[in-house]
Amino acid sequence: MLTANDTRTIPAHAGIGLRAPHIEQVIAELPPVEWFELHSENFFAAGGDALRQLEAVRAHYPISLHGVGLSLGSAESDYRKHLTQLKTLVDRVQPGLVSEHLSWGAAGSIHLNGLLPLPYTEEALAVMIEHVDATQSLLQRQILIENASTYLEYRHSTMPEWEFIRELAQRTGCGVLLDVNNIYVNSVNHQFDPMQFITAIDPATVGEMHLAGFTRKTGLAAPLLIDSHDHPVYPEVWALYRQTVAHIGVKPTLIEWDARIPPFAVLQGEAATAEEVLDAQRAVAG
Amino acid sequence: MRNAPSLAELQRDFAASVLHGDASIEAAVAGNGLAAAQRMQIYRHIIENTFSEALQTSYPAVRLLVGDDFFDLAALRYLRDYPATSGNLQDYGAHFAAFLAAMPEASSLAYLPDIARLEWARQCSLLAADAEPLSADAVTQRLHTLQQSEAAIALRLHPSLQIIASDYPLFDIWRYCMEPDETPPPALDRGGQPLLIWRDAAQIAMQPVSAATTLLLRALLDGQSIQTALTTAADADFDLTELLPWLVANRLVIDITAHKTAQ
Numbered sequence A: 001m002l003t004a005n006d007t008r009t010i011p012a013h014a015g016i017g018l019r020a021p022h023i024e025q026v027i028a029e030l031p032p033v034e035w036f037e038l039h040s041e042n043f044f045a046a047g048g049d050a051l052r053q054l055e056a057v058r059a060h061y062p063i064s065l066h067g068v069g070l071s072l073g074s075a076e077s078d079y080r081k082h083l084t085q086l087k088t089l090v091d092r093v094q095p096g097l098v099s100e101h102l103s104w105g106a107a108g109s110i111h112l113n114g115l116l117p118l119p120y121t122e123e124a125l126a127v128m129i130e131h132v133d134a135t136q137s138l139l140q141r142q143i144l145i146e147n148a149s150t151y152l153e154y155r156h157s158t159m160p161e162w163e164f165i166r167e168l169a170q171r172t173g174c175g176v177l178l179d180v181n182n183i184y185v186n187s188v189n190h191q192f193d194p195m196q197f198i199t200a201i202d203p204a205t206v207g208e209m210h211l212a213g214f215t216r217k218t219g220l221a222a223p224l225l226i227d228s229h230d231h232p233v234y235p236e237v238w239a240l241y242r243q244t245v246a247h248i249g250v251k252p253t254l255i256e257w258d259a260r261i262p263p264f265a266v267l268q269g270e271a272a273t274a275e276e277v278l279d280a281q282r283a284v285a286g
Numbered sequence B: 001m002r003n004a005p006s007l008a009e010l011q012r013d014f015a016a017s018v019l020h021g022d023a024s025i026e027a028a029v030a031g032n033g034l035a036a037a038q039r040m041q042i043y044r045h046i047i048e049n050t051f052s053e054a055l056q057t058s059y060p061a062v063r064l065l066v067g068d069d070f071f072d073l074a075a076l077r078y079l080r081d082y083p084a085t086s087g088n089l090q091d092y093g094a095h096f097a098a099f100l101a102a103m104p105e106a107s108s109l110a111y112l113p114d115i116a117r118l119e120w121a122r123q124c125s126l127l128a129a130d131a132e133p134l135s136a137d138a139v140t141q142r143l144h145t146l147q148q149s150e151a152a153i154a155l156r157l158h159p160s161l162q163i164i165a166s167d168y169p170l171f172d173i174w175r176y177c178m179e180p181d182e183t184p185p186p187a188l189d190r191g192g193q194p195l196l197i198w199r200d201a202a203q204i205a206m207q208p209v210s211a212a213t214t215l216l217l218r219a220l221l222d223g224q225s226i227q228t229a230l231t232t233a234a235d236a237d238f239d240l241t242e243l244l245p246w247l248v249a250n251r252l253v254i255d256i257t258a259h260k261t262a263q
Helices: A020-029 A049-058 A080-093 A122-139 A161-172 A180-189 A194-200 A235-248 A264-285 B007-020 B024-028 B036-058 B060-066 B068-081 B096-101 B112-127 B136-148 B170-178 B211-221 B226-232 B240-249
Strands: A014-017 A036-039 A063-066 A097-102 A104-107 A110-116 A144-147 A175-179 A206-211 A215-217 A224-226 A253-255 B153-157 B162-164 B195-200 B203-208 B253-258
Touching: A014 A264, A020 A049, A020 A264, A036 A049, A049 A063, A049 A080, A063 A080, A080 A122, A097 A122, A097 A161, A097 A206, A104 B007, A110 B007, A110 B036, A122 A161, A122 B007, A144 A161, A144 A180, A144 A206, A161 A175, A161 A194, A175 A180, A180 A194, A180 A206, A180 A224, A180 A235, A194 A235, A206 A235, A224 B036, A235 A264, A253 A264, B007 B024, B007 B036, B007 B068, B024 B036, B036 B060, B036 B068, B036 B112, B060 B068, B060 B112, B060 B170, B068 B096, B096 B112, B112 B162, B112 B170, B112 B195, B112 B203, B136 B153, B136 B240, B136 B253, B153 B211, B153 B226, B162 B211, B170 B203, B195 B211, B211 B226, B211 B240, B240 B253
Parallel strands: A014 A036, A014 A253, A036 A063, A063 A097, A097 A144, A144 A175, A175 A206, A206 A253
Antiparallel strands: A104 A110, A215 A224, B153 B253, B162 B195, B195 B203
16 A cells, blocks of 8 residues: 555656556556656546556556546535545545646536536635635645636626636645646637736746647637647647746646547657657756 | 626526526626527537447447437437436446336337446446455355354355346347347347346456346345345255355455344
């Protein structure tokens, strides 16, 4: 059994989101990858082979657990059972990082299992703060909160997304998981300058970055990108990532690919590109 | 325009829009070049796909039996009738058998709900707790000791073990769906085929057994002693001396102790 001392820190290098089609290959071949991130809920089981696989990966690599179902932004949802399952998993594998989303997924007892958009209001901020505090308190560690891709804005929002997430980090001590693809997607969907988002974030609060591919919807009256995680990272997003790293600094960066998953070597190629950006920044920063 | 909704109202309206097409949320959504309903349709589509894919993963044989179009229709109706109650997608689909049993368009496939029960049992087995099985030697030793003391004997089975009873040859139907090249078409009139389902390392194993065996195992899972369970399962040709070594060989026996009478 692992002890707390076995926690392996996530290095400030490029890692890969590890999904079911590649897990056995990784365990068998132990490819040179700096770290892996896995979806927490896929390992919410009392036992079985998925947990064995997770522990086999954990024996050789630093791992980060990324949740998609805690629904921290729900006003009326009992997330304690989910949180208890997360705690069991975190205690079991002692990940280097634990992250969740700035979103909601449940209305009362009905779960929509999506990363759904919040209104950026004081009321929603208070709900997120309460739930992030409770999560960090139960897990007895800092968590990172990721900015999500959104396809609509609410009329009654009173602050921009970047102010909301900055306030959340300041008032809970949580870290920010800056998803550069999601910032790009939202900047197109909601027509803002993505650097306005990035420069509003305190670099010291950023614990990790994400990169992924989107899908462009055509034939609509307004531009719309969907955060589909089924493409290589787009050139526009690589460009924004370079600007982000120049501003925020060298941070652990993850390649995510969740649908139409390509051979593992393709993911390694994407990670190598991210690593070049980090290397270049290291050279500049001396 | 009405006042801004509270967060709780907004989230209830959002769910009502996704599940039932309710338009209440649209007043709160900024169109920004699209209709508010179009923006909600994007979320409805993403959410429906997420849940349909989860059902496809858990119910591959049902899908093969009914075809993709019918399955997609059933998945959409199931989402409205039984929306998810957990943020963990692996929990979604527990009521699919009951839903299919009540779906008029599925009534011509009488065995379909039972195939769904089989597939959900496989899912439950996959996620069940681990347990270390007893070796054959340990079983022999413990039985010897307990029989000398004439104690009632409790036998604990692996947590992944599931028992499915049906009036249809479920095992034959399931295999014909999943391995059509290696399996003859099932004889639907051959009668029921009780099944054991359990996890064997990374695989889910299935074994057709006699009805008497399922009665005995159910009694054991309910906490009865072996002696009482044998009475429950009374069957002229039932032979524990065959079943027990089979259970042990398949790593399904995790403990044998003196039976503690329920309070």
